[in-house]
Amino acid sequence: MGKLLIVGSVAFDDIETPFGKSDKILGGAGTFIGLAASQFEVKSAVVSVVGDDFPQNYIDLFTERDIDVSGIEIVKGGKTFYWKGKYHNDLNSRDTLITELNTMANFNPVVPDEFTDADVVMLGNLHPDIQTGVIDQLKKRPKLIIADTMNFWMNNTWDELMKVIERIDVLTINDEEARQLTNEHSLLKAAAKIQEMGPKYVVIKKGEHGALLFHKDHIFFAPALPLEEVFDPTGAGDTFAGGFAGYLAETKNISFESMKNAIIHGSNLASFCVEKFGTERMLTLKKQEVDNRLLQFKELTQFNIELT
Amino acid sequence: MGKLLIVGSVAFDDIETPFGKSDKILGGAGTFIGLAASQFEVKSAVVSVVGDDFPQNYIDLFTERDIDVSGIEIVKGGKTFYWKGKYHNDLNSRDTLITELNTMANFNPVVPDEFTDADVVMLGNLHPDIQTGVIDQLKKRPKLIIADTMNFWMNNTWDELMKVIERIDVLTINDEEARQLTNEHSLLKAAAKIQEMGPKYVVIKKGEHGALLFHKDHIFFAPALPLEEVFDPTGAGDTFAGGFAGYLAETKNISFESMKNAIIHGSNLASFCVEKFGTERMLTLKKQEVDNRLLQFKELTQFNIELT
Numbered sequence: 032m033g034k035l036l037i038v039g040s041v042a043f044d045d046i047e048t049p050f051g052k053s054d055k056i057l058g059g060a061g062t063f064i065g066l067a068a069s070q071f072e073v074k075s076a077v078v079s080v081v082g083d084d085f086p087q088n089y090i091d092l093f094t095e096r097d098i099d100v101s102g103i104e105i106v107k108g109g110k111t112f113y114w115k116g117k118y119h120n121d122l123n124s125r126d127t128l129i130t131e132l133n134t135m136a137n138f139n140p141v142v143p144d145e146f147t148d149a150d151v152v153m154l155g156n157l158h159p160d161i162q163t164g165v166i167d168q169l170k171k172r173p174k175l176i177i178a179d180t181m182n183f184w185m186n187n188t189w190d191e192l193m194k195v196i197e198r199i200d201v202l203t204i205n206d207e208e209a210r211q212l213t214n215e216h217s218l219l220k221a222a223a224k225i226q227e228m229g230p231k232y233v234v235i236k237k238g239e240h241g242a243l244l245f246h247k248d249h250i251f252f253a254p255a256l257p258l259e260e261v262f263d264p265t266g267a268g269d270t271f272a273g274g275f276a277g278y279l280a281e282t283k284n285i286s287f288e289s290m291k292n293a294i295i296h297g298s299n300l301a302s303f304c305v306e307k308f309g310t311e312r313m314l315t316l317k318k319q320e321v322d323n324r325l326l327q328f329k330e331l332t333q334f335n336i337e338l339t
Numbered sequence: 340m341g342k343l344l345i346v347g348s349v350a351f352d353d354i355e356t357p358f359g360k361s362d363k364i365l366g367g368a369g370t371f372i373g374l375a376a377s378q379f380e381v382k383s384a385v386v387s388v389v390g391d392d393f394p395q396n397y398i399d400l401f402t403e404r405d406i407d408v409s410g411i412e413i414v415k416g417g418k419t420f421y422w423k424g425k426y427h428n429d430l431n432s433r434d435t436l437i438t439e440l441n442t443m444a445n446f447n448p449v450v451p452d453e454f455t456d457a458d459v460v461m462l463g464n465l466h467p468d469i470q471t472g473v474i475d476q477l478k479k480r481p482k483l484i485i486a487d488t489m490n491f492w493m494n495n496t497w498d499e500l501m502k503v504i505e506r507i508d509v510l511t512i513n514d515e516e517a518r519q520l521t522n523e524h525s526l527l528k529a530a531a532k533i534q535e536m537g538p539k540y541v542v543i544k545k546g547e548h549g550a551l552l553f554h555k556d557h558i559f560f561a562p563a564l565p566l567e568e569v570f571d572p573t574g575a576g577d578t579f580a581g582g583f584a585g586y587l588a589e590t591k592n593i594s595f596e597s598m599k600n601a602i603i604h605g606s607n608l609a610s611f612c613v614e615k616f617g618t619e620r621m622l623t624l625k626k627q628e629v630d631n632r633l634l635q636f637k638e639l640t641q642f643n644i645e646l647t
Contacts, residue, residue: 121524216429219565240548243565252562252639257527257551291642322646331560332640334599338630 034074035280036146036173037064038165039155039269040135041079041089041103044309045115048122048263053308057089059112060155060179063266066313067273067300068153069096070321071281076146078102078165080138082109092314101143109134122261123238142168150283153276154178154199155269159191166198175285177201177276178230179269182208197229200285203272205236218243219250232290234275236268244294249287253294256302256327263308267301270313274300299324342382343588344454344481345372346473347463347577348443349387349397349411352617353423356430356571361616365397367420368463368487371574374621375581375608376461377404378629379589384457386410386448386473390417390441400622409451417442430569431546450476458591461584462486462507463577467499474506483593485509485584486538487577490516505537508593511580513544526551527558540598542583544576552602557595561602564610564635571616575609578621582608607632 044058065077076099083105093100115129138161148171154162156179166176176199184192185208196202202225210216213224222233222245233245239261241254274297275290282289302324306312352366373385384407391413401408423437446469455478462470464487474484484507492500493516504510510533518524521532530541530553541553547569549562582605583598590597610632614620 217567219567250639254560257558259525259527292644295642331558334603336600
């Protein structure tokens with residue numbers, strides 16, 4: 032069992048989809064990553080910041096899953112990061128209606144001592160200087176540092192982002208952002224350019240069209256499981272990343288073969304996340320359900336062509 | 340070795356992509372299907388119509404590959420179907436600049452006697468009444484009738500299209516068209532509805548996002564191989580269908596396991612088709628290249644998760 036350090040937002044989300052409204056519920060990248068990773072045998076911690084409006088029963092959801100919360104700072108008199116968004120009819124795009132950074136605006140992550148020698152570090156989408164600040168606190172180079180980012184940081188903090196990207200092992204990014212980051216339309220070329228920037232591994236997330244893993248000349252692809260209905264895509268990318276990081280922390284095996292499995296585990300967990308609002312589905316998820324769906328992933332992708 | 344009957348356009352294409360202009364070259368669904376299927380050990384025939392402006396050396400390309408051309412009618416004084424199109428920068432969409440149906444406007448396919456007992460029939464995208472007319476000429480129910488169609492026939496010949504769809508075994512269709520045909524956004528639901536219309540198998544083509552095969556509760560997915568550069572997407576869907584049909588005609592095995600392999604073979608061949616203008620790449624393709632790329636498909640998709 033490895034140690035997994037997760038840094039990311041713990042927040043309130045308020046989501047509207049064509050199927051309904053969630054009102055104010057538990058959300059945030061750190062939350063989704065943590066819940067997904069808790070499906071594996073890992074010792075994990077979430078580092079984040081909330082206000083004292085954040086309910087204790089939400090904190091309990093982490094501790095019940097053996098997630099260390101000593102790195103979640105609770106700011107007295109502060110308010111928790113709040114995001115409100117509305118998805119369009121096809122669920123492939125959304126409008127942000129409200130973003131209140133609140134305590135997240137001054138997030139100064141402190142890595143718990145016990146996790147400064149983590150095996151795997153998963154840096155959720157955050158200001159790149161915050162991501163760098165976390166790496167600086169590590170007392171031992173982890174086996175693997177994974178970071179997520181988004182177009183906002185490319186547009187506003189390019190130099191800071193480049194400094195993080197130089198120091199990480201895996202960048203997770205969506206397809207349009209990979210194109211923006213590299214000015215290459217071909218994802219193969221984009222992934223090659225990103226590898227020149229630092230990370231030896233690149234994971235390109237394509238939402239309902241699956242995810243690609245690139246490393247040197249190797250490419251692996253995992254589809255998203257075709258579903259009857261996607262109810263709420265919020266957190267799917269972070270759940271994917273949490274499954275990926277969780278599996279690698281459990282196995283402490285960062286070979287390409289192991290990363291393939293990690294990508295499948297991430298895709299598998301993400302397929303549950305989208306079935307209900309926010310974290311709802313992840314909170315009831317049972318190992319048997321996870322395993323059954325892994326079998327579906329095998330049926331979906333495995334074939335038997337013998338080459339003569 | 341099985342018999343494969345192919346019905347589809349044999350035409351002139353005139354293509355502009357961001358990388359250049361092709362001028363007037365060999366094209367048409369029947370052409371791409373035939374060339375892809377010729378990679379397999381099959382006895383195949385293409386049924387189509389051209390004008391006497393159609394060069395003999397194009398006809399020779401078929402006969403050199405042991406494709407029966409006795410069903411390609413050459414109309415004296417007639418002109419061959421001509422399509423001119425221009426792709427947008429991302430190659431995912433295109434404008435049709437010119438469509439001259441010419442001899443195709445009065446296409447009255449005559450199935451060569453020897454192919455009225457074909458094992459597999461592949462009906463390229465054509466007026467549904469023409470597709471029906473071909474089925475009516477068959478003296479033996481084939482193991483498998485596959486048909487392609489497009490939104491144009493849904494918009495203009497709905498009832499005729501339904502009559503074909505009732506009589507076929509496999510419908511190949513792209514994702515947006517599957518949604519239009521069924522009024523379902525979820526491809527899983529769309530495929531289920533299409534199966535209720537008749538075909539026991541549904542292949543949904545998603546272009547650069549791969550292809551899905553549906554049959555009852557079974558789903559199989561093949562990605563498109565990530566490429567450095569897509570040069571010209573023209574014919575990729577027909578090449579995919581030709582590989583699919585060709586493999587099934589060679590093996591005469593229409594189990595779901597066999598169809599999975601057929602989908603992979605189709606995706607594999609389509610990945611070559613897009614590398615050059617029109618049929619150019621398919622005309623030089625060697626078995627060793629095909630096999631090498633099948634290995635890449637395996638690396639891209641196969642993983643090893645043991646469930647305990």
